[in-house]
Amino acid sequence: MSVLLDISHIDMEFPTPRGNFTALRDVDLKIQQGEFVSLIGHSGCGKSTVLNVVAGLYQATRGGVILNGREVTEPGPERAVVFQNHSLLPWLTAYENVELAVRQVFGKSKSKAEMRAWIEHNLALVHMSHAMHKRPGEISGGMKQRVGIARALAMQPQVLLMDEPFGALDALTRAHMQDSLMEIQAELRNTIIMITHDVDEAVLLSDRIVMMTNGPAATIGEILSVELERPRDRLALADNPQYNQYRAQVLKFLHERHSKPDVPVKKKAAPASAHATPAWTSGHTAKAVGDAA
Amino acid sequence: MNTTAAQLSNFFKVRIPQLDSRVVVTVLRQLALPLLGMLAFLFLWSATAQNIDTSLGKFPGPSAVIEQFDALYSEHQRSREKERAFYQRQQERNAERVAADPAYQPKIRAYTGKETFIDQISTSLVTVMCGFLLAVVIAVPLGIAIGLSKSLNSAINPIVQIFKPVSPLAWLPLVTMVVSALYTSPEPLIAKSFLNSLITVTLCCLWPMVINTAVGVAGIDQDLVNVSKVLRLSALRHVRRIVLPASVPMIFTGMRLSLGVAWMVLIAAEMLAQNPGLGKFVWDEFQNGSSDSLARIMAAVLVIGFIGFLLDRGMLMLQRLVSWDKAVS
Ligand SMILES: Nc1ncnc2c1ncn2[C@@H]1O[C@H](COP(=O)(O)OP(=O)(O)O)[C@@H](O)[C@H]1O
Ligand SMILES: [Mg+2]
Numbered sequence: 161m162s163v164l165l166d167i168s169h170i171d172m173e174f175p176t177p178r179g180n181f182t183a184l185r186d187v188d189l190k191i192q193q194g195e196f197v198s199l200i201g202h203s204g205c206g207k208s209t210v211l212n213v214v215a216g217l218y219q220a221t222r223g224g225v226i227l228n229g230r231e232v233t234e235p236g237p238e239r240a241v242v243f244q245n246h247s248l249l250p251w252l253t254a255y256e257n258v259e260l261a262v263r264q265v266f267g268k269s270k271s272k273a274e275m276r277a278w279i280e281h282n283l284a285l286v287h288m289s290h291a292m293h294k295r296p297g298e299i300s301g302g303m304k305q306r307v308g309i310a311r312a313l314a315m316q317p318q319v320l321l322m323d324e325p326f327g328a329l330d331a332l333t334r335a336h337m338q339d340s341l342m343e344i345q346a347e348l349r350n351t352i353i354m355i356t357h358d359v360d361e362a363v364l365l366s367d368r369i370v371m372m373t374n375g376p377a378a379t380i381g382e383i384l385s386v387e388l389e390r391p392r393d394r395l396a397l398a399d400n401p402q403y404n405q406y407r408a409q410v411l412k413f414l415h416e417r418h419s420k421p422d423v424p425v426k427k428k429a430a431p432a433s434a435h436a437t438p439a440w441t442s443g444h445t446a447k448a449v450g451d452a453a
Numbered sequence: 454m455n456t457t458a459a460q461l462s463n464f465f466k467v468r469i470p471q472l473d474s475r476v477v478v479t480v481l482r483q484l485a486l487p488l489l490g491m492l493a494f495l496f497l498w499s500a501t502a503q504n505i506d507t508s509l510g511k512f513p514g515p516s517a518v519i520e521q522f523d524a525l526y527s528e529h530q531r532s533r534e535k536e537r538a539f540y541q542r543q544q545e546r547n548a549e550r551v552a553a554d555p556a557y558q559p560k561i562r563a564y565t566g567k568e569t570f571i572d573q574i575s576t577s578l579v580t581v582m583c584g585f586l587l588a589v590v591i592a593v594p595l596g597i598a599i600g601l602s603k604s605l606n607s608a609i610n611p612i613v614q615i616f617k618p619v620s621p622l623a624w625l626p627l628v629t630m631v632v633s634a635l636y637t638s639p640e641p642l643i644a645k646s647f648l649n650s651l652i653t654v655t656l657c658c659l660w661p662m663v664i665n666t667a668v669g670v671a672g673i674d675q676d677l678v679n680v681s682k683v684l685r686l687s688a689l690r691h692v693r694r695i696v697l698p699a700s701v702p703m704i705f706t707g708m709r710l711s712l713g714v715a716w717m718v719l720i721a722a723e724m725l726a727q728n729p730g731l732g733k734f735v736w737d738e739f740q741n742g743s744s745d746s747l748a749r750i751m752a753a754v755l756v757i758g759f760i761g762f763l764l765d766r767g768m769l770m771l772q773r774l775v776s777w778d779k780a781v782s
Contacts, residue, residue, distance in 0.1 A: 215679075215683065216682075217682060234682075234685075235679070235682040235683045236683065237683060237684055237685060239683070241679065241680075241683050243676050243679070243680075247674070247676035247677060247679070247680050249677060249680070249694075249695065249698070249699075250777055250778070251698045251699075251701075251777030260684065260694060261684055264686065265684075295777070297777075315684075
């Protein structure tokens with residue numbers, strides 16, 4: 161398979177009142193056509209920043225993103241984004257939200273009837289046909305996220321970018337959404353980058369899991385190839401030793417990264433706080449693991 | 454409250470279905486209590502009025518005011534009758550003349566009676582609506598532009614902040630002079646006094662709308678802006694499909710504030726400039742100084758308040774109709 165998306169040695173610095181803040185340093189990743197890649201890492205490490213650079217919403221300070229041989233300089237519908245908080249327009253119905261995107265992307269190439277059919281097809285894909293004329297305020301969080309996904313899919317993007325798409329959902333809804341996403345993925349073979357902080361979700365859905373080190377100056381720590389056969393069944397996988405091995409590997413990475421922050425400078429500068437930091441972080445790590453389980 | 458409802462149902466010996474305890478509470482709160490408040494106010498008013506002696510006699514109590522309402526209304530009817538008779542006489546005369554001389558071009562002269570209270574009310578209403586609409590047409594686009602552009606905001610904000618607190622009475626002389634200087638058509642289609650009131654109203658009620666619109670536009674959820682960017686919406690579509698609907702709630706908040714300001718400003722401007730309207734009515738009565746004057750002014754005060762209230766309710770209903778954000782109070 162060929163490389164579709166090349167995230168090439170990107171650095172990202174944000175100007176702040178106290179000088180520049182380096183969020184990312186030398187993040188380098190090549191993604192193949194049809195691949196499902198998860199980004200996992202601790203909160204605040206820079207996952208969203210990577211995604212926003214790929215989306216074109218941020219400009220990398222150094223390096224760049226190349227999609228299909230062309231450098232990405234601005235946002236565009238060929239890199240559709242599913243945002244964490246659905247970000248549907250609250251004054252439009254589910255149908256109209258998808259319509260806005262479809263009209264923008266296919267307004268010239270599809271007829272009115274074709275667009276209508278395409279909108280309805282995408283809403284059916286995420287099981288939202290029954291509520292497509294409801295507004296975001298009238299449907300549940302999971303349903304909103306489904307519509308957000310339908311909107312993104314309807315743009316027929318070359319890469320689908322998802323920023324913690326299920327992070328705000330309860331566990332049961334999240335499981336449903338993951339199954340739906342796997343179904344859709346089996347059918348469409350989209351190229352997807354998904355941010356998550358849920359280890360099970362990452363292992364279940366991904367072809368590769370990209371683990372990021374802690375910021376500032378975060379970068380890619382390890383990449384894990386998940387070679388579980390598809391279609392994957394969450395119940396069958398629970399007893400699968402290989403699955404559990406993958407899980408353990410990701411957990412170990414996250415745990416190690418958090419207990420030993422890569423900022424030795426601080427330890428020297430403030431020895432008093434050196435004791436306090438591990439105590440706080442280990443407590444936090446235990447909680448994160450509990451969340452993931 | 455449940456026990457109250459039960460007691461009530463016992464007392465009246467009627468079977469009230471279960472839900473009705475809540476209905477009773479609602480009726481009590483929404484009807485009985487406001488009514489009680491009103492009665493208390495009327496009582497206090499008439500009690501106090503008795504003890505205030507002015508140079509024009511006792512301060513009018515509620516009954517004197519009601520009497521004047523009645524008088525004002527019959528005055529209006531009489532005036533309308535006169536007007537009708539006036540036009541009828543003209544028509545008859547013209548018909549006679551045409552009959553006598555078929556080449557005669559009939560002329561109709563307009564009736565020029567004194568405006569009645571009701572006429573003044575409608576003049577004020579038309580003026581306030583025109584001034585307000587003009588302000589909307591200016592303020593909403595301006596607010597959107599300021600909200601979208603940080604540099605424009607920095608440039609215009611000081612001007613807005615300075616003009617916002619200016620009283621209408623300060624604008625009025627300037628507006629009057631400028632209108633007289635610039636609006637010099639020999640046969641004016643629109644009366645100068647109307648223009649003066651209108652422009653003064655516009656100048657005063659512009660600012661709350663500009664500010665609220667700008668705040669609403671600047672505060673749009675960044676996610677929605679990002680959606681627009683990912684979709685590559687053109688600037689115009691971005692404004693029409695994202696910015697405008699997203700800031701509708703704030704625009705309406707500004708419009709409600711503005712309409713309230715507009716109504717207050719208009720009455721003051723009419724009083725000061727003697728422009729036709731309710732303000733002039735009040736001023737004329739004050740100058741007139743008859744024994745009924747105070748009661749008539751009080752009647753005007755009540756009408757002004759009531760119209761202000763209706764305007765606000767009207768805006769609220771419009772807001773509920775138009776806005777996607779149903780959480781408006
Ligand atoms: N626009 C911005 N300006 C300044 N700092 C930012 C900006 N966006 C993100 N950051 C910083 O970059 C780091 C990474 O943020 P983010 O990518 O949102 O983390 P994550 O998504 O992994 O939780 C954080 O320390 C955050 O404070
Ligand atoms: Mg994030």
